[in-house]
Amino acid sequence: MNIIIQSAEAIERMRIAGRLAAAVLEMIAPYVVPGVTTEALDQRCHHYMVQQQQAQSACLGYQGFPKAVCISVNEVVCHGIPSERRLKAGDIVNIDVTVIKDGFHGDTSKMFFVGPPSILAQRLCRITQQSLYRAIELVRPQLPLGDIGRIIQPLVEVEGFTVVREYCGHGIGQQFHEAPQVLHYDAEDGGVLLQPGMIFTIEPMVNAGKAAIKLMKDGWTVKTKDHSLSAQYEHTVLVTRDGCEILTWRPEEPVPRVLTHA
Numbered sequence: 001m002n003i004i005i006q007s008a009e010a011i012e013r014m015r016i017a018g019r020l021a022a023a024v025l026e027m028i029a030p031y032v033v034p035g036v037t038t039e040a041l042d043q044r045c046h047h048y049m050v051q052q053q054q055a056q057s058a059c060l061g062y063q064g065f066p067k068a069v070c071i072s073v074n075e076v077v078c079h080g081i082p083s084e085r086r087l088k089a090g091d092i093v094n095i096d097v098t099v100i101k102d103g104f105h106g107d108t109s110k111m112f113f114v115g116p117p118s119i120l121a122q123r124l125c126r127i128t129q130q131s132l133y134r135a136i137e138l139v140r141p142q143l144p145l146g147d148i149g150r151i152i153q154p155l156v157e158v159e160g161f162t163v164v165r166e167y168c169g170h171g172i173g174q175q176f177h178e179a180p181q182v183l184h185y186d187a188e189d190g191g192v193l194l195q196p197g198m199i200f201t202i203e204p205m206v207n208a209g210k211a212a213i214k215l216m217k218d219g220w221t222v223k224t225k226d227h228s229l230s231a232q233y234e235h236t237v238l239v240t241r242d243g244c245e246i247l248t249w250r251p252e253e254p255v256p257r258v259l260t261h262a
C-alpha cells in the first residue's frame with residue numbers, strides 16, 4: 001500500500017478542487033425542499049460544476065454510475081442514484097459531490113433536512129457529523145491511521161447507533177479512490193502513520209439501527225438491511241506539518257478550516 005505524499009503544486013490544486021466541491025453543497029442547499037426530485041437536484045449540481053466551475057463530476061460514468069452526484073434519502077446509506085423520486089417533509093438527504101478540476105479530485109458530502117426532521121433524525125445526523133469532526137481534530141503527522149476509526153466507533157455506539165463496515169474513506173488526488181483505506185471502526189491499520197502531504201477522505205456512514213446493509217438490484221443503491229435511517233458526512237483532509245486542513249470546508253461549519261496542534 002503506497003500512500004502518495006502530494007507535492008506543493010498538487011496540494012494547491014487539491015485546495016481548489018476541494019473548495020469547488022464544497023461550493024456545490026452550499027449552492028444546492030436552498031433547493032433541497034419538499035416536492036423537488038432528486039434528478040432535478042442532480043441536474044442543478046451538474047450544471048453548476050460544468051458551467052460555473054469549469055469542472056467535471058467524478059461520479060458520472062465512474063464504473064458506470066449514471067448521474068453527477070449521489071443522493072441518498074432516509075434508509076439509503078450511500079450511492080443513491082438521482083431519480084424522479086420527490087422529496088417530502090421529514091426526509092433526510094445526503095448529497096455526495098466529487099468534482100474533478102485540473103486533474104484533481106475534491107470529495108465531500110453532508111446531510112440536508114427536508115422540512116423539520118424527527119428528533120431521531122436530528123440526533124443521528126448530529127452524532128455522525130460530530131464523529132467526523134472529532135476524527136479530523138486528531139489528524140496530524142505520526143497519528144496512527146487506525147486512530148480515526150478508533151475514535152469514531154465508540155462515539156457512535158454510545159448513542160446506540162452503528163458504523164457501516166463495508167465502505168470506507170480513501171486516499172484521493174489525481175485518482176478518485178487510492179490508498180489508504182480509512183476505516184470508520186476500530187480495526188488493524190497495518191501500522192500506517194500519517195505524514196504531511198497525505199490527502200484522504202473521512203466519511204462515516206452511521207445507521208440508527210443495525211450496521212448491516214444490502215445492495216439494491218440497480219447495483220449501486222445501498223440501504224440499511226433493517227430499513228433504519230442512515231446518515232453520512234464526508235470531508236477531504238490534508239495532513240500538514242502540525243495538524244490538518246479541511247480542503248472541503250464550508251464557512252457554515254463550527255470547526256476551523258485549518259487545525260494546528262503546535
Ligand code: MF3
Pocket residue numbers: 058059060062063065069070079096097098107201203220234
Ligand atoms: N463520492 C463517493 C465517495 O465518497 C463515491 C461515489 S462513487 C459513485 O467515495 F460512482 F457512486 F459516484
Ligand code: CO
Pocket residue numbers: 107169170201203234
Ligand atoms: Co469519498
Ligand code: CO
Pocket residue numbers: 096097098107108109203234
Ligand atoms: Co464522496
